[in-house]
Amino acid sequence: MANTSRRALRLLSLLGSRRQWPLRELATKLEASERTVRRDIETLRQLGYPITTVHGPDGGYRLGAGHTLPPLVFDHDQALAVAVALQTAPSTVFGLRDDAARALITLEQAMPAELRAGMKALHLTRLRNYWEFPAPPIDSTALTAVGAAVRHRHVLVTETLRADGSRPETGDDDFLPARRIEPHHLVIWAGRWYLVAYDLGDHRWRVHRVDRLRPRPTTHRFSPRKLPADDLAHFVMSSHDRGDTLDAWQCIGNARLNLPADIVARWAPGGSVVEHLDAEHCRLTLGAWSWAGIAGILATFDTELADLHPPELAHACRRLAHRLATTTDTGSRPPRDAG
Template sequence: MARTSERALRLLSLLGSGRLWPLRELADRLETSERTARRDIETLRGLGYPITTTHGPDGGYRLAQHTLPPLRFDQDQVTAIAVALQTAPTTVFGLADDAERALATLHQVMPAALRTSMQSLRLTRLRNYWEFPAPPIDQAVLAAVGTAVRQRHLLLAEMLRPDGARPEPADPDFRQARRVEPHHLVVWAGRWYVVAFDLSDHRWLVHRVDRLHVRPTAQRFEARVLPGPDLAHFVMSTYDRGDTAAAWQCTGSARLTLPAQVVARWAPGGSVVEHLDDEHCRLTLGAWSWAGIAGILATFDTEITDLHPAELIEACRHLRRRWAALDDAVSFGAQE
């Protein structure tokens, strides 16, 4: 019965988008047979929903206009909902269609004035060169981790390889599934992380959710006190987060005379920080040019050594000559 009700709600949501749905496509979306989908349509009709049928090769089902009680939102809430639904698909895979249907459903139950406001706020999101985006995350994985956090259930988690595959036992990166207590789900720099306590190593960790293969359990755990009072600082200063370097035209690395936790907090998303010792770390990052990487490295205002590859070294030398020429020009102008 619960499954039937869930399917009926999803069917209503699909039909509420306003488009004409062929029966076969509805059945595929509901993951059921055409016969069951047709029965669910009749169930909704019996509840008073005006579902119309169009016959023929291009036919299907559509929910006719009907009156629902308006939702009580103020202007600021409408703006927040419209922006959230239109930007969510950038970090979660497969949400674009669902977000569009959610907007269509909300339009139907908004008072006229707010509906007009919501329709006028249509966003075109453009990526700029300073973004270091991660691939959108699978919403099923996100839901599994989020549910475990909310219900305080242990997770069995395996660390995936950078390409998303599960390591084989003979792989150097292979590790047995870890028993972890997921405490917080965090979004930072377009990436989803889980803050968890690892029962195998008895330590706190921060890890990319899309780099985990998780299996939920029904085993509950008690909340623990976080290792620090500031969750944001803990996440940003944890350098071993399971990050991998973002795919850029140019990728380079350098040894910085700064602790890894300091560099991890300020390094752009899509970079990787490796702990070397208490005073040094290695930063690997990408940009659209070698000069771009050199410029980002300079923002850390510290000693930089052991640069790779040779193109990055040459870019640093070129910038040094450029700035030296500028210094000479300024000095000459001052003398005049």
């Protein structure tokens, strides 16, 4: 029964992903006989899904439009909210652009004609600004494995990949052996997925970038532990060793700050890297579209800067300091309210 249910759900997903399927292709995709696929189609019809038989040499099966997504029933406002979310969230939050696009197509096909027409009027054009950090691609299989391990409290065996998704070799600076961890929570921040987990190797809490993990599920259960902080968002944001790597920018520079790494990590922009130096100092490496842009970000940290690299960044900081020092007051009284 479980195999039948999984196959029927897979069949429903296939029918929703394109307009029409020949029976032979469905059987191949499902690794089942044509007779079994026909039986599963009848099961779905009994559940309320309007699957139409198309006769002729180019015939097959198609999922009819206009049904209300049984057993899930969306009203119009709910369906529109989901559709808008699928268009606006994937590139900046989920990192699952292709999967979200397919889900949107399936949702549109399931809508009544009136609502589907409204959806076409809500196709959005998203404009990316310079401070928007697109989410890195993430393997949906890996994300599912991590999510299931969190839900069922199963130990994971993980390897950490390079930023480009390749596997480090022994002797590489990035090489980390496979580790056994207890996954507790998934957190999304600045367009990236993070996993809060307890490392069974060195017995400490760590934050992992999910897109840089290669997880291997196990069936070993673990008991809940006292979390490292009451506020997990603060814990993730203040963890400087969470596996972040630099985004691609025209200009990239770094400086030594007289602040602890956890403070800088919390307020540094997404896509920057914070290196712990000692209890009171860290190094911040980040990028921007200009050296003045990096200088401006560094100026938001109310502390002394040292060891600026490269020289272009040091020059930009001096120019910024000079401009601020020579700024003149336009008047002693505050401006009058225009209202």
